[in-house]
Amino acid sequence: MLDPDLAAEVLRVARSRGGAFAELYVEERTSTQIRLDDGKIEELTTGLDRGAGVRVARGTSFGYAFSNRLDRDALLAAAQAAAASLEGEPGGVVDLRELDPPVVHEAAEPAGSVPPEAKVAWLREVDEVARGASPYVRQVTASYGDSLQRVLIATSDGRLARETRPRIRLVVQVVAARDGVIQTGFHGPAGLAGVEFLRSHPPAATAEIAARRAIAMLDAVPAPAGEMPVVLAPGMGGVLFHEAVGHPLEADTIAKEASVYRGRLGERLASPLVHGVDDATVPNGWGSFSFDDEGAPAQRTVLFEEGVLRGYLYDRLRAEREGVPSTGNGRRQSYAHPPIPRMTNTAILSGTSRAEDVIADTRRGVYVAALAGGQTNPATGDFVFGCSEAYRIEDGRLTTPVRGVNLIGRAIEVMSAIDAVCDDFDTWEGVCGKDGQSVPVGSGSPTLRIARITVGGTGA
Amino acid sequence: MPDLAELARAAVAAAGPGEAVEAYAERTVRTEVEARGGAVEGLTFAESRGLGVRLIVEGRLGYAWAADPSPEEVRATVARARENASLATPDEHHVLPEARPAEPIPELYRPEQASMPTERKVALALELERRTVSLDARVRKVEDVRYGDAVSEVAIVSTTGIDAAYERTDVWCVVVALAERDDETQTGFSFRVGRALPELDHEAVAAEAVERGARMLGARKPPTMRVPIVLDPFAGASFLGVLAGALTAEAVQKQRSLFAGLVGQAVGSPHVTLVDDGRLLAGPAASPFDDEGVPTARTELITRGTLNGFLHDTTTAHRGGTVSTGNARRAGYRSVPSVGISNLYLEPGEPSLGELLALADGGVLIQDVSGVHSGANPISGEFSVGATGLRISGGALGEPLREMTIASTIPEMLRAVTAVGSDLRFFTAVGTPSVLIGEMTVAGR
Numbered sequence: 017m018l019d020p021d022l023a024a025e026v027l028r029v030a031r032s033r034g035g036a037f038a039e040l041y042v043e044e045r046t047s048t049q050i051r052l053d054d055g056k057i058e059e060l061t062t063g064l065d066r067g068a069g070v071r072v073a074r075g076t077s078f079g080y081a082f083s084n085r086l087d088r089d090a091l092l093a094a095a096q097a098a099a100a101s102l103e104g105e106p107g108g109v110v111d112l113r114e115l116d117p118p119v120v121h122e123a124a125e126p127a128g129s130v131p132p133e134a135k136v137a138w139l140r141e142v143d144e145v146a147r148g149a150s151p152y153v154r155q156v157t158a159s160y161g162d163s164l165q166r167v168l169i170a171t172s173d174g175r176l177a178r179e180t181r182p183r184i185r186l187v188v189q190v191v192a193a194r195d196g197v198i199q200t201g202f203h204g205p206a207g208l209a210g211v212e213f214l215r216s217h218p219p220a221a222t223a224e225i226a227a228r229r230a231i232a233m234l235d236a237v238p239a240p241a242g243e244m245p246v247v248l249a250p251g252m253g254g255v256l257f258h259e260a261v262g263h264p265l266e267a268d269t270i271a272k273e274a275s276v277y278r279g280r281l282g283e284r285l286a287s288p289l290v291h292g293v294d295d296a297t298v299p300n301g302w303g304s305f306s307f308d309d310e311g312a313p314a315q316r317t318v319l320f321e322e323g324v325l326r327g328y329l330y331d332r333l334r335a336e337r338e339g340v341p342s343t344g345n346g347r348r349q350s351y352a353h354p355p356i357p358r359m360t361n362t363a364i365l366s367g368t369s370r371a372e373d374v375i376a377d378t379r380r381g382v383y384v385a386a387l388a389g390g391q392t393n394p395a396t397g398d399f400v401f402g403c404s405e406a407y408r409i410e411d412g413r414l415t416t417p418v419r420g421v422n423l424i425g426r427a428i429e430v431m432s433a434i435d436a437v438c439d440d441f442d443t444w445e446g447v448c449g450k451d452g453q454s455v456p457v458g459s460g461s462p463t464l465r466i467a468r469i470t471v472g473g474t475g476a
Numbered sequence: 477m478p479d480l481a482e483l484a485r486a487a488v489a490a491a492g493p494g495e496a497v498e499a500y501a502e503r504t505v506r507t508e509v510e511a512r513g514g515a516v517e518g519l520t521f522a523e524s525r526g527l528g529v530r531l532i533v534e535g536r537l538g539y540a541w542a543a544d545p546s547p548e549e550v551r552a553t554v555a556r557a558r559e560n561a562s563l564a565t566p567d568e569h570h571v572l573p574e575a576r577p578a579e580p581i582p583e584l585y586r587p588e589q590a591s592m593p594t595e596r597k598v599a600l601a602l603e604l605e606r607r608t609v610s611l612d613a614r615v616r617k618v619e620d621v622r623y624g625d626a627v628s629e630v631a632i633v634s635t636t637g638i639d640a641a642y643e644r645t646d647v648w649c650v651v652v653a654l655a656e657r658d659d660e661t662q663t664g665f666s667f668r669v670g671r672a673l674p675e676l677d678h679e680a681v682a683a684e685a686v687e688r689g690a691r692m693l694g695a696r697k698p699p700t701m702r703v704p705i706v707l708d709p710f711a712g713a714s715f716l717g718v719l720a721g722a723l724t725a726e727a728v729q730k731q732r733s734l735f736a737g738l739v740g741q742a743v744g745s746p747h748v749t750l751v752d753d754g755r756l757l758a759g760p761a762a763s764p765f766d767d768e769g770v771p772t773a774r775t776e777l778i779t780r781g782t783l784n785g786f787l788h789d790t791t792t793a794h795r796g797g798t799v800s801t802g803n804a805r806r807a808g809y810r811s812v813p814s815v816g817i818s819n820l821y822l823e824p825g826e827p828s829l830g831e832l833l834a835l836a837d838g839g840v841l842i843q844d845v846s847g848v849h850s851g852a853n854p855i856s857g858e859f860s861v862g863a864t865g866l867r868i869s870g871g872a873l874g875e876p877l878r879e880m881t882i883a884s885t886i887p888e889m890l891r892a893v894t895a896v897g898s899d900l901r902f903f904t905a906v907g908t909p910s911v912l913i914g915e916m917t918v919a920g921r
Contacts, residue, residue: 054730056567059812060560061539064549067524076512081521084543097521100594136563155730191732191855198856239860241700241881241919272512274619274654274661352522391846391862395619395654395661398878400847400862420860422847422881472860472881472919 017178018042018068020112022088023170026070027109029095031172034104035074036336038095038172041309042068042086043351047163048132052139054155060132067351070098076337077101080354110174117306118313119297123182123210127162130211135160138186138214142223146190149227152234154198155191158223162211169311177311183302183456184213185445188222192230199236199419201229202386202404206445206456209300229386229405236419239406239471245381246423246466247374247409250442253434253461255387256401257292258362258448260427262459264394265319265327266345266357267334276397276427277325284323286431289367292320294329296344296360302445303360303458310346310355317343319362323432331357349453356451361458367437371463374436376412382421382471383407383414389446390423397427400472422472430469438463480525481641484633486547487529490554491635496532496572497554498634498768501525502809507594508624511601519598528809531557535566539812569795575637578764578771583757589645589672590627597623600649600678607682608653614693615686619652619663625673630763638769646760649676655689664689665710665844669760669902688843692864695876698920704839704894705882705913706832706868709901712908714848716820718859719886720906723752723777724803724815725792734857734886735783743783744890749823750778752787754802759819761905767813768804775801777820781890789815821907825896832897832912834871840918841866841873842882857886863918881919889913 023040030038044066051059067084068091081097083090127135142158165181187204203225207213248256264275277285286292296314298304305314310332318326330338331346334357347358375383383406390401403421407414443460480501487499503525510518527550528541538560542553601623609616624647631641650667666684668676707715727733735743744750754772756762765771768790776784788796789804792815805816833841842865853859860883867874884892897910 056565057563058565058567059537059539060564061541061812062556062560063540063810064542064545064553065810066543077515077517077519079519079521082524083522084524084526094521100521101516101519132560132563155732198853200853200855272619272654273617274663276661352524354518354520389847393663393846395663398846398862400881402847402860420858420883422860422862422883424862424879424881470879470881472862472883 017044017166017168018086020170020176022091023168024109024112026091026095027170027172029092030070030072030099031107031109033099033102034107035072035099035102037073039071039310040068040170041351042168043165045163045165047161048135049159049161050135050139051159052143053157055143057136057139065350068094069351069354070094071354072098072102073333074102078333078354082351107172109172112170112176113174114176114178115307115311115313117179120306121208121300121304124212125210126182127184127211128164138219142188142219145220145223146188146227149224150192150231152192152194152231153190153227154193157189159187161185169307169309171311175311177307179306181208181305182210183208184211186214186219186222188226190226190230192234194234197234199230199233201226201233204445206302207300208302208304232417233405233419236417239382239418239421241472243468243470245378246469246471247378247381247383248464249385250440250463251444251460252384252387253364253464254362254459255444257364257461258359258457258459259390260392260397260399261292261431262294262359262362263392264397264427265329267328267330268357269394270328271334271337274395276395281325283325285325285428286320286323287434288323289434289437290320290323290431291365292363293318293365294345294359294362298361298458301361301458302456308344308346309348312342312344312346315344329357329359331355347455349455353453356453358450358455359448359457361460363460364437364464366439366441366462369436369438371438371440374438374463374465375409375414378409378412378465381409382418383409384421399427400424424470424472430466433467433469434464435467436465480629480631481633481639483527483550484631486550487527487554488633488635490551494533496635498530498572498632500528500767500809501631502628504626504628506624506626507597508622509597509601511605511621514602514606516598526809527553529553529557530812531561532570532572533561535568535570536561536564537570538564541810569791571790571794572634572636573638573768573770573790573800576771578640580642581755581757581762581764583671584762585643586645586672589625589647592673596673597625600673600676604649604651604678604682607679608651608685611683611686612690614655614657614690615653617654619654621651623649632769634769640765640769642764644763645671647671647673647676649678649681651681651685653685653689655693657693660693662689662692662695691866691873692876695864695878697879698877698918700917700919700921702915702917704836705916706836706839706841707911707913708841708843709899709908709910711842711845712911713903713906714845716822716906716908718848720817720820723786725786725788725796726815728786729792729795732855734855738783739785741783742781743887744778744781745893746780747825747893747896748778748781748890749776751776751823752803752817752820754818756819759902759905759907761818766802766804767806770800770802770804772802772818787815787817789813817905819902819905819907821900821902822896822909822911824898824900824909827895827897829897829899829910832895832910833868833873835895836868836912837871839868840877841868859883859886879920882916883919884916
């Protein structure tokens with residue numbers, strides 16, 4: 017992709033005015049997006065993206081410059097621009113040595129080897145299955161996307177990392193309507209894999225799940241309001257954990273003193289049932305990789321052990337500032353962005369309870385089958401989550417579907433209120449936005465119960 | 477390096493017989509400065525260009541794009557768009573617009589901004605941080621301080637005769653202040669956007685962020701109550717974002733709009749006049765023509781409560797037997813254009829914020845809502861969102877409140893608007909003044 021000798025030359029120019037280290041990130045990405053809407057293949061898009069970013073770090077600050085040309089002149093100009101704010105003596109560049117990946121996420125059947133006709137056929141199948149699920153299905157939107165990202169990362173301290181990342185995702189949204197009531201259902205599994213991923217997550221099954229959600233919610237009544245127990249379906253606790261706990265554990269948030277978890281390592285800040293990790297080594301996980309976008313090897317980082325806070329998520333800059341090793345969480349959307357601390361696959365690990373028992377043991381509450389995403393304030397821990405599929409729990413059984421459910425709380429209180437962790441772990445894939453950068457992230461959890469949380473609803 | 481228009485013309489020249497081809501080329505030069513602790517935390521320079529090709533043959537549409545393509549890659553991009561078109565479902569309404577002259581907006585591009593020295597940008601970011609942490613003893617830190625700018629150029633060329641280009645400059649600054657007392661932290665956000673750096677009033681930005689953070693210290697969860705609500709422009713913009721999706725003809729044609737079939741009917745109170753104006757210079761999304769080369773315009777979507785119509789691009793207009801309102805939008809050269817808002821805003825009224833507060837005694841000023849995108853259903857218009865704000869008592873702002881939920885529907889809220897303030901403010905592409913809503917349920921304890 018880029019000659020290592022040229023990479024070394026770029027790094028030397030980037031170090032020409034000093035700084036702590038220099039880094040070159042080169043990327044080439046091809047992608048395919050196909051969208052089905054209203055029974056039609058409405059959009060087929062293929063893209064070719066490429067570019068390089070040069071970063072020069074100096075203490076707590078950095079200069080960054082990128083270009084989407086990869087010729088020598090453009091790369092050297094970017095190196096000069098990145099170094100422009102420095103005024104020091106030239107620094108050295110250690111001979112580049114290629115690193116062995118700690119884990120490789122293979123695409124058994126690369127998406128690029130599959131004819132586009134086959135991809136179109138998956139979407140047609142989704143449309144057919146979803147519409148066949150119920151006469152109330154009014155609209156189906158589905159999109160298929162794959163990409164192949166090749167990266168090369170070289171640093172002035174001699175690190176050379178190369179990786180090819182295949183990604184695939186199929187997303188289905190179903191609109192169901194009956195008697196003027198309109199509801200939507202969504203499902204979108206994704207992996208760092210080839211099209212074999214769609215054999216373990218067949219398009220028809222994804223369509224069925226999205227359709228079931230929309231149809232079930234047609235009967236929904238306004239949600240109850242007030243404090244009550246909430247049981248979260250497998251995977252959903254992971255989404256909540258990612259948003260409300262994971263973000264405040266990212267080292268940039270900690271460094272800005274904008275995190276409720278700052279300076280609290282070793283404290284019990286969640287229920288003793290909570291074991292939380294961030295793990296980029298999950299085989300073929302949507303948020304996985306071999307190296308992070310700074311060339312650090314993928315790793316598994318323990319965040320909570322029996323509810324005790326054990327770690328934060330670091331990129332290189334924040335790790336060096338605090339004299340700790342990077343946890344391999346320096347990620348970026350593309351060459352157009354400097355890396356920042358990001359989660360990979362974040363999870364609350366399985367416990368020993370059984371979901372049926374936990375529900376049976378809940379007299380009155382809400383069961384959340386699907387979260388719709390949410391918003392958090394890392395400085396205060398306050399969060400709000402919408403729910404796209406939820407049910408009342410009455411006398412230990414799931415009963416009426418409810419709509420307009422909002423979960424409102426504060427991270428530490430809610431994590432401490434978890435009183436059951438089950439054994440039915442599942443994952444949920446998403447695209448996480450932060451500082452204007454979107455990266456693929458996974459999250460996971462088994463069924464969880466929060467003993468008390470505020471449910472914002474409009475019903476009684 | 478060929479200029480943008482030449483790049484786009486080269487793509488269009490590769491069109492085959494019977495093919496309609498449109499090439500959208502874009503070039504952006506960006507600078508961003510992040511300040512922290514009195515020093516520059518990050519300084520980013522970026523230059524990027526790219527080309528997106530839309531190809532239509534027998535109603536089938538294909539798209540392909542490439543970053544900074546070589547001449548061979550331009551031809552390859554057109555070939556990939558052609559291959560993609562061959563697999564798409566035919567739709568007679570996939571058509572390219574005919575060329576129409578667009579009136580330029582000269583003030584959109586400010587040459588002095590294009591040559592603004594980096595030192596001035598760095599100085600603004602540093603001064604914004606310094607100012608923010610020096611106004612109030614409770615605000616000594618910031619979560620984020622940034623200055624950013626972009627100099628951009630767009631060229632669109634098509635087989636239907638379009639050959640148009642424009643340049644623009646954009647500047648912005650953002651601050652998130654941290655207000656602290658004992659163990660409590662509150663954040664206060666403010667920002668400004670403009671066309672050139674001197675327009676960014678950093679002192680006002682700092683003061684606003686400090687005020688919005690500090691006044692929330694000591695916030696508590698209120699009891700559940702039904703009271704008048706004032707949405708300030710920050711909170712109002714979040715709701716307008718949801719409304720935006722329902723006002724496109726595409727949403728209506730696909731039966732995804734809560735406004736479908738309501739043209740000519742009252743959908744809001746007489747205080748509600750909603751406008752989309754792609755030529756409004758004060759709006760961040762201003763441009764002389766839209767992202768498929770159609771001149772932009774002012775479209776009154778709702779006039780004193782009555783729904784007039786919807787936003788169109790060329791495809792939805794063709795399908796609906798009408799003309800484009802100049803609302804084809806795209807997120808850069810990597811995406812196919814589709815219908816969207818330009819500058820969407822609620823027309824301001826007479827009262828000041830103070831006068832609105834006097835009308836809402838005993839109510840709540842909402843200064844921030846969260847979870848709108850997840851908590852609002854754009855199709856049914858139902859929403860349930862988290863909110864923070866301040867109690868209104870004696871016509872002034874009082875006790876800070878947090879962990880509230882407000883739940884209603886967009887149509888109910890539009891009907892309940894009893895006054896619209898004069899303090900219109902844009903957030904990205906949506907803008908509202910402060911709005912008084914008759915009565916809503918605020919769920920708390």
